[in-house]
Amino acid sequence: MRRRAILFGVVAVAQLAVPAWMLIGHERVRSDGAVFLFKTAPVDPRDPFRGEYVRLNFEAEQGAWRAPDAGTMAYGQRKAFALLDTDTAGYARITKLVEHAPDQGSYLPVRYWSIGEEGTVSTLELPFDRYYLEEGDGPKTEELLAPDWSNGTPSTPLPAHAVVRILEGQAIITDLVVGERSIHDWLKDPPTEVPAAATSAPTGS
Amino acid sequence: MSGPRITQVLPELVREGIISAAQAELIRVRYGTDTERGGGRLLLVFAILGSLLVGLGILLIIAHNWDDLSRSTRTVLAFLPVLLGQGLVLYGLVRRPDVVAWREGSAVLLACGLCACVSLIAQIHHIGGGLDGYLLTCSLLILPLLYLPGSFCVALIYLAMITWQAWIVRFEHFSASDRPWWFLLLLLAALPYYLRQGRQRGTSTVFWWLSLFMALSVGIGSQLFYVDWTHAHALGVVALAGVFTLVPWLHGVSGSRTWPWVLVGGATMLITFCVFSFRPIWEGMDAEERADWPLIAAYTAVGIIAYLLSLRVRRPFEQWPYPEGLALFLISFLVGIFSPALAAILVNIALLVLGVFTVVHGTERGSLRRMNLGLTILSATIFMRFFDSDLNFVVRGLLFIGVGCGFLFMNLRMVRQRNKQDHAA
Numbered sequence: 001m002r003r004r005a006i007l008f009g010v011v012a013v014a015q016l017a018v019p020a021w022m023l024i025g026h027e028r029v030r031s032d033g034a035v036f037l038f039k040t041a042p043v044d045p046r047d048p049f050r051g052e053y054v055r056l057n058f059e060a061e062q063g064a065w066r067a068p069d070a071g072t073m074a075y076g077q078r079k080a081f082a083l084l085d086t087d088t089a090g091y092a093r094i095t096k097l098v099e100h101a102p103d104q105g106s107y108l109p110v111r112y113w114s115i116g117e118e119g120t121v122s123t124l125e126l127p128f129d130r131y132y133l134e135e136g137d138g139p140k141t142e143e144l145l146a147p148d149w150s151n152g153t154p155s156t157p158l159p160a161h162a163v164v165r166i167l168e169g170q171a172i173i174t175d176l177v178v179g180e181r182s183i184h185d186w187l188k189d190p191p192t193e194v195p196a197a198a199t200s201a202p203t204g205s
Numbered sequence: 206m207s208g209p210r211i212t213q214v215l216p217e218l219v220r221e222g223i224i225s226a227a228q229a230e231l232i233r234v235r236y237g238t239d240t241e242r243g244g245g246r247l248l249l250v251f252a253i254l255g256s257l258l259v260g261l262g263i264l265l266i267i268a269h270n271w272d273d274l275s276r277s278t279r280t281v282l283a284f285l286p287v288l289l290g291q292g293l294v295l296y297g298l299v300r301r302p303d304v305v306a307w308r309e310g311s312a313v314l315l316a317c318g319l320c321a322c323v324s325l326i327a328q329i330h331h332i333g334g335g336l337d338g339y340l341l342t343c344s345l346l347i348l349p350l351l352y353l354p355g356s357f358c359v360a361l362i363y364l365a366m367i368t369w370q371a372w373i374v375r376f377e378h379f380s381a382s383d384r385p386w387w388f389l390l391l392l393l394a395a396l397p398y399y400l401r402q403g404r405q406r407g408t409s410t411v412f413w414w415l416s417l418f419m420a421l422s423v424g425i426g427s428q429l430f431y432v433d434w435t436h437a438h439a440l441g442v443v444a445l446a447g448v449f450t451l452v453p454w455l456h457g458v459s460g461s462r463t464w465p466w467v468l469v470g471g472a473t474m475l476i477t478f479c480v481f482s483f484r485p486i487w488e489g490m491d492a493e494e495r496a497d498w499p500l501i502a503a504y505t506a507v508g509i510i511a512y513l514l515s516l517r518v519r520r521p522f523e524q525w526p527y528p529e530g531l532a533l534f535l536i537s538f539l540v541g542i543f544s545p546a547l548a549a550i551l552v553n554i555a556l557l558v559l560g561v562f563t564v565v566h567g568t569e570r571g572s573l574r575r576m577n578l579g580l581t582i583l584s585a586t587i588f589m590r591f592f593d594s595d596l597n598f599v600v601r602g603l604l605f606i607g608v609g610c611g612f613l614f615m616n617l618r619m620v621r622q623r624n625k626q627d628h629a630a
Contacts, residue, residue: 019284051328
């Protein structure tokens with residue numbers, strides 16, 4: 001019985017170590033990672049175990065990059081590393097896709113499925129895609145970011161971006177910013193009506 | 206009214222000097238069930254149900270995602286259910302090693318706590334990834350609980366989780382080209398536990414449930430490695446279904462409750478036969494996609510080898526006719542390449558053969574259930590032909606009456622036979 005108890009002790013430590021390792025790794029990225037802003041448009045789904053979140057579609061996922069494995073045309077899941085930079089407005093952009101992780105600079109592992117005839121990738125998938133919110137806040141966020149049709153003509157929704165910390169290929173979303181305010185501030189202090197003329201709102205910082 | 210269990214009257218028998226204390230202990234060991242030693246079946250059920258409800262409650266509360274709580278508070282909260290579960294499992298292992306209720310209840314609570322912990326960490330750091338990744342992490346974390354403390358409830362949860370994960374990888378990924386390779390490893394990891402349970406508690410209800418989950422897991426999982434689905438894939442399905450129906454003959458442990466394998470295999474085989482009894486199915490036969498043929502050939506080879514091995518301990522059509530279904534389907538499939546109409550007729554004949562043999566086995570063994578299953582196969586085969594034949598209403602009506610009379614006659618006959626045997630006894 002003693003042997004079983006000791007064995008279980010080892011199992012218990014391993015069970016605690018896995019989530020703890022996940023936690024420590026992400027905490028490190030959160031504190032030491034470089035900050036990038038990714039333009040996004042959230043929609044609201046749910047996970048049966050992990051609760052409510054907004055799914056984020058990033059503008060940076062669309063573009064034209066030369067595929068590291070250009071020449072192999074077969075359809076299927078491929079992996080590469082995306083080198084990151086910022087544009088003149090301060091938003092993150094992918095400059096190049098490479099086969100191996102670089103020694104310097106910020107990068108992310110990405111996935112893509114098809115290569116165009118010219119050997120280019122036009123759509124890829126970033127390794128982060130969701131932002132968890134308290135139950136009931138998902139639809140509110142989506143509503144906040146949807147175009148307003150109340151006066152007959154659609155208004156442009158507030159610009160949104162995710163604040164992402166990146167370190168050695170690992171990424172953590174630390175905030176979702178909508179029209180210069182954190183989504184949590186919007187949800188604590190909701191607008192009486194969704195701002196209709198938000199087209200000129202400055203984007204991100 | 207049932208009398209007291211033998212183990213309940215033992216103290217009285219010892220007190221009256223009818224048996225010695227040593228003899229009473231021997232009888233208790235022989236007739237006392239595992240659950241009885243552990244404090245009763247009812248206690249076990251409530252322990253499992255209670256732990257499951259508490260565990261699921263924790264998961265739901267965590268799914269609410271408390272934004273008002275700080276990150277550090279939520280981090281501490283993430284580990285609390287795990288530590289609580291681990292404490293209870295350890296207490297059960299050290300202080301209550303023989304109490305099944307403790308073992309099962311604490312293990313279920315720990316399994317739910319681990320799932321909740323991973324959920325909360327994902328929430329705190331907005332970790333992306335699909336449900337399959339989450340299920341994979343949780344499966345790996347709860348896997349040790351199958352062996353320490355050795356919980357059958359966690360084993361059922363584990364088998365359900367790995368099958369769900371495999372399903373998501375195969376069907377819900379964007380590319381749909383992924384294969385659930387992890388499923389194979391995770392299933393192999395659970396196999397020693399299943400085999401040990403078969404040796405130690407093969408005759409228990411617990412093992413019946415384990416067999417059911419194992420059969421469903423292996424059955425579903427084995428079909429998730431194809432590139433596409435064509436007619437040829439039905440061969441692989443029928444071959445493995447045939448193997449399933451042979452499991453009670455192949456494992457060599459008498460009295461072991463492996464009946465769920467036959468149940469899953471037989472049902473799969475009958476459904477496949479019913480689908481292929483329609484002529485249009487054969488007419489659309491497509492043999493263009495050949496990427497899966499090695500896998501289909503492997504499954505068919507396994508089916509044939511298992512059947513040949515079973516011939517050492519089983520005569521053809523003995524007990525149930527489903528193992529022979531593979532040969533019948535194989536013949537129909539080969540004929541179907543040249544003549545779809547003839548293949549459909551052969552499958553119908555095969556269904557009738559399966560039905561007749563099931564009725565015969567049912568009547569021979571006095572099993573109403575099995576006889577009625579055979580009659581259902583026969584009548585379903587007849588009724589299915591209504592859809593692809595132009596029979597008029599009078600003929601259809603007469604067929605219904607005929608089948609109904611057949612059911613009544615056979616059931617009455619068996620009930621009378623049983624009554625006669627009871628009177629004779």
